[in-house]
Amino acid sequence: MYARRGGPLRLVRSLRGDGTLMWGKRGARPVSYSIDLYAQGELLSGDGDIHGEFSDLVGRMPSDTRLKLASGETVQLTLGEIAADTASIELLRPALSPAAA
Numbered sequence: 001m002y003a004r005r006g007g008p009l010r011l012v013r014s015l016r017g018d019g020t021l022m023w024g025k026r027g028a029r030p031v032s033y034s035i036d037l038y039a040q041g042e043l044l045s046g047d048g049d050i051h052g053e054f055s056d057l058v059g060r061m062p063s064d065t066r067l068k069l070a071s072g073e074t075v076q077l078t079l080g081e082i083a084a085d086t087a088s089i090e091l092l093r094p095a096l097s098p099a100a101a
Contacts, residue, residue: 012037012044017070021050023062029053033067037094046075046091055084 015035022028035048050067061079067089068074080088 007041009038009040012039019070020068022068023065027062044094046094049086049088051086054082054087057082058084
């Protein structure tokens with residue numbers, strides 16, 4: 001049953017911390033993040049949420065969104081539901097080193 005997808009989906013690690021949400025060329029905002037990373041065979045995925053001041057982003061979909069983690073690494077993401085103080089996120093091609101926090 002799992003052979004075609006690389007096995008069962010398993011939680012690899014959880015990331016929590018403070019970082020910076022960035023978009024476009026100059027958009028930036030301090031955020032707190034909570035991300036879960038999952039593996040299914042060779043496939044790595046990640047999702048979670050960010051908290052901060054997003055009232056000016058409600059109803060918009062900024063382009064080229066990235067999150068700079070507390071470790072200094074930057075990951076690309078897509079924003080999901082955006083509210084005034086929280087947004088859901090999904091990481092795109094999460095390739096985080098073991099030291100990322």
